Amino acid sequence: MKxxxxxxxxxxxxxxxxxxxxxxxxxxxxxxxxAVHAVLFTVVWYFTHKIVSRLSEGFQMNMEDEDEEExxxxxxxxxxxxxxxxxx
Numbered sequence: 001m002k003x004x005x006x007x008x009x010x011x012x013x014x015x016x017x018x019x020x021x022x023x024x025x026x027x028x029x030x031x032x033x034x035a036v037h038a039v040l041f042t043v044v045w046y047f048t049h050k051i052v053s054r055l056s057e058g059f060q061m062n063m064e065d066e067d068e069e070e071x072x073x074x075x076x077x078x079x080x081x082x083x084x085x086x087x088x
Contacts, residue, residue: 004056
């Protein structure tokens with residue numbers, strides 16, 4: 001599992017722990033509250049995990065592209081410096 005997806009899952013879990021953000025239904029029995037929060041967590045995860053996965057893959061691809069571009073820049077600078085030294 002990717003790091004960003006793991007962080008998203010952990011944040012979602014913490015957000016849906018009863019009493020962290022809200023407790024639904026207010027004044028309900030403990031098992032009812034836990035069941036409602038479990039269902040809400042499942043519904044939110046179901047509808048958002050693919051979106052977050054695609055975003056995290058895009059983020060990772062952008063980071064890899066930046067690394068490649070930096071490598072190309074270094075190669076070009078090194079080649080330019082070598083050419084200058086040869087001309088002297």
